[in-house]
Amino acid sequence: MDRNCNTCEPLLGGTSQTSADRAEPLLRAGNTNCGGCGMSIGLQFLSHAIADTPVQMVIPACCGIVTAGPYPYSAYGAPVVAATFASAAAVASGLTAGARLNGEATRVICWAGDGGTYDIGMATLSAAAERNEDILYICYDNEIYGNTGGQRSSATPYGATTTTTPLGKDVEKKDILGIMAAHRVPYAATISLAHPEDAVRKLRHGLHAKGFRFLHMLAPCPTGWKSEPAEGVGLVRKAVQSGLYPVYEIFGGRDLTIDVEPDFSRDALAQYFEAQGRFKAADVDLDRVQRAISENWMELRRRGRRPVTGKFERVSV
Amino acid sequence: MTQELLTANHASALAATLAGRANRSARGFGAGVYPITPQTECIELLCKQDIEKGHVVRVESEHSAMAVCIGFAIGGSRTFTASSSNGLAYMAENVFAAGFYRLPIVMMAVNRTLGPPWNIWVDHGDTLMLRDAGWIQFYCEDNQEVADTILAAYRLGEDARVCLPVMVCQDAFVLSHTIAQTDMPEQALVDKFLPPLDLKHRISLQARTVGGLDGAHENELHRWQQETAMRGTEAVYAEVQTAFEEVFGRKLPDAVVPYRMDDAEFVIVSMGTTHSTVRHVIDAARERGVKVGALRVRLFRPLPVQALETWLEGRTRIAVLDRDLCPGLGGILWSEVRPLAPQGALVQGYVMGLGGGDIRPANIEKVLADLLAREKSERPVLLEVG
Numbered sequence: 001m002d003r004n005c006n007t008c009e010p011l012l013g014g015t016s017q018t019s020a021d022r023a024e025p026l027l028r029a030g031n032t033n034c035g036g037c038g039m040s041i042g043l044q045f046l047s048h049a050i051a052d053t054p055v056q057m058v059i060p061a062c063c064g065i066v067t068a069g070p071y072p073y074s075a076y077g078a079p080v081v082a083a084t085f086a087s088a089a090a091v092a093s094g095l096t097a098g099a100r101l102n103g104e105a106t107r108v109i110c111w112a113g114d115g116g117t118y119d120i121g122m123a124t125l126s127a128a129a130e131r132n133e134d135i136l137y138i139c140y141d142n143e144i145y146g147n148t149g150g151q152r153s154s155a156t157p158y159g160a161t162t163t164t165t166p167l168g169k170d171v172e173k174k175d176i177l178g179i180m181a182a183h184r185v186p187y188a189a190t191i192s193l194a195h196p197e198d199a200v201r202k203l204r205h206g207l208h209a210k211g212f213r214f215l216h217m218l219a220p221c222p223t224g225w226k227s228e229p230a231e232g233v234g235l236v237r238k239a240v241q242s243g244l245y246p247v248y249e250i251f252g253g254r255d256l257t258i259d260v261e262p263d264f265s266r267d268a269l270a271q272y273f274e275a276q277g278r279f280k281a282a283d284v285d286l287d288r289v290q291r292a293i294s295e296n297w298m299e300l301r302r303r304g305r306r307p308v309t310g311k312f313e314r315v316s317v
Numbered sequence: 318m319t320q321e322l323l324t325a326n327h328a329s330a331l332a333a334t335l336a337g338r339a340n341r342s343a344r345g346f347g348a349g350v351y352p353i354t355p356q357t358e359c360i361e362l363l364c365k366q367d368i369e370k371g372h373v374v375r376v377e378s379e380h381s382a383m384a385v386c387i388g389f390a391i392g393g394s395r396t397f398t399a400s401s402s403n404g405l406a407y408m409a410e411n412v413f414a415a416g417f418y419r420l421p422i423v424m425m426a427v428n429r430t431l432g433p434p435w436n437i438w439v440d441h442g443d444t445l446m447l448r449d450a451g452w453i454q455f456y457c458e459d460n461q462e463v464a465d466t467i468l469a470a471y472r473l474g475e476d477a478r479v480c481l482p483v484m485v486c487q488d489a490f491v492l493s494h495t496i497a498q499t500d501m502p503e504q505a506l507v508d509k510f511l512p513p514l515d516l517k518h519r520i521s522l523q524a525r526t527v528g529g530l531d532g533a534h535e536n537e538l539h540r541w542q543q544e545t546a547m548r549g550t551e552a553v554y555a556e557v558q559t560a561f562e563e564v565f566g567r568k569l570p571d572a573v574v575p576y577r578m579d580d581a582e583f584v585i586v587s588m589g590t591t592h593s594t595v596r597h598v599i600d601a602a603r604e605r606g607v608k609v610g611a612l613r614v615r616l617f618r619p620l621p622v623q624a625l626e627t628w629l630e631g632r633t634r635i636a637v638l639d640r641d642l643c644p645g646l647g648g649i650l651w652s653e654v655r656p657l658a659p660q661g662a663l664v665q666g667y668v669m670g671l672g673g674g675d676i677r678p679a680n681i682e683k684v685l686a687d688l689l690a691r692e693k694s695e696r697p698v699l700l701e702v703g
Contacts, residue, residue, distance in 0.1 A: 071526075071529055072525075084414050087411060094386060095388040098389045124384070
C-alpha cells in the first residue's frame, strides 16, 4: 500500500474493541458471515460509532440477518428486529415513532443490503425518506443477492457475471445516492471501508443527526465477487482511487462535499476489475467504465463545493 | 354512552381512537394507514383524531402499513390499521409476519372481492385468504358489533395467554358505508375495559434478535405455540365478554351466534350480514311450520369447533352459505363446517353473493327449498343472485 497516496488515510488503531467502545461489539464472535465479508467490517465501524448510544436495529431478510445465527442466539450486540425483505424502513418508522412517543433517546438503525434497498425495499425506503422519519438507514452494498447465492440486483455493476447474468450485466448500477439526495434528506453519504476515519465520522454524524439519514457502503463480497477475502479493503481503496466509488456526502439533498479526492488511476481501475473473478467471463470495456466515471465526476464537480478543476481524465501511474 | 349515527367505517376509527387513547399511560398508540375502497373513510377519520401519545404514519402501501404497525407493536405500542381486498393481498406477507411475531395488532378489514376484474363490493374471499396467518378473525353483522369487537379485540389479543393479532371483518358497503345508530362508549369506560398493554416480548435495549433464524425444531415449536394460543382463545374470549358487559352494559355476541335453534331440525350456517337476511327467511319459514334455525359463525379463527359441533348436534339438514369461492374446492366455510356436522346429516354448500351480489330473502328461500327437497348432498353449488 502506498501511504503517500492521497486516497489513503491514516488507519485507525485497528477496528477491534477499545476501552472507548461499547461494552460488547455490535457483531459478536460466532456470527455466520463469510471470511472477508465487507459487511462485517462495516459493522465493526458502526460499533465504534455507536459507542454507548442506545440503539435498536431493523434488518430485513438478507445476509445481515442470517449472520445473527439461529434462535435463541444472536450474534448482534444490540436489539434487532428481523423484518420482511421490503419492510426495513417501514418497521423502523414505527419503532422510532414509538420510541419518540415514550421520550426515549434510542436511535433506530436500518441495516440492509442492496437488494433490500435498491430493489424490493425501494418504495418503502423512498416513502420513509419522504416522510423524513428519524432513521439512520445504512445500505451495505455487495452488488449482488448474496444470501440467495449471487443473483444480479440493480446495484450489480456493468460487466459483472452473476448466476442470473452469466454473460455479465449489460447495464450500469443505479445511482442510489442521487436517488436519496433527490428526496432532500438531511444527510446522505457514501462510506469507504478503506477510509475508516472518514467512515466512522459519517456513521457518528448519521447516528446522531435528526431526520432521515442514508449511508451507502460498498461492501466487498469475496464469495460473490470471486475475490480474495483478504483483499476486500484493498479493492475498495482501488475503487475510490480510480474514481469508481466516489466518497462524498450531501447535506439537505443539495450541499455536496467530496471527502476523498481520487487520482483517477487507470491502473487502479484495471486492477480492481482484474482482481475479481466476476468480471472475467464478460469482456468488460474499461473505456466504457472510464467514461461513466468521468461523467459521474463531472456531475459531482458541478454539484460539489470544490471548483470544477479536479482531474477526472485518465491518469496513468 | 353517546348515541351516534355512524357508518361502520367511522365507528371503527372511533373505536380504534378510544383504544389508542386508553394506552396513554403505557407505551402509546401507533397506526400505519393507506387508503383503499371501501375502507378509506376509516383511516381518513383516524387521521383527524387527536390521540394523546399517539401517532399515525401515512405510508405508501398496505405492505408498509402493516410493517409500521409491526414496528410500533414490537416496541410495545398499541396498534391499528385497516384494509380491504387487494390491499390485504398486497399486505399478506406482513400479515403473516405479525402473526409469527405474536404481536396483538388489531386490523379492521372491510370484506371486498379480490380483483381484477375490478369490483368493490362484498365477499369474504379477501380475509379468508388470510385464515392461516395466525390472526384471530371475527366477522360482524352490524355497525355496533364492529365497534364493540374492535374494543374487545384489544383486550383479547393483548391478553398474555393469547398474544395474537386480531382481524375484525365487516361487509363492504352493507356495513362500511351504511349509517346506523351506534353507541360509542366514553373514554373513561374504555380506559376501565382496556388495561395498558404490557407486551412481554417487546424489544427494549437488551441485545436479542426478534424474528431471526429458526431451526426446524424451534420452528415447529414456535408454530405450535400459535396453535396453542389459538386453542385457548375461546376461553379468554368468554372472560372478555363478561368484562365487556360489566363495563359497557351490553352483550358482546358469542363466537357462534344462534337464531331460533331450539327445536330446529334444519340449519342455515353463514357469516357476516348474510345472516341478517337468513333470519328474516327463518321467521317466515317458522310461520309455515318449518323447523329451521340459523347459525352465524362470528369467530372464524380460531374456528369454534366445539360450539359448532354442539349447535349442529341432532340436526338433519344443514345448508352452509359461502360468500367466497375457493376454486377447486368450493366454499371455505362449507369445507370447515362439514366435518363438524353430525353423522348422517345432509350438508349442502351454496356459493352465493360473490362480488357484492345482493343476497335477498328470495335467494335464501331458494336455498331452504333446495335443502329440504334434496335426496343427497353434492359439492357446493353456485346460487346466482346477481
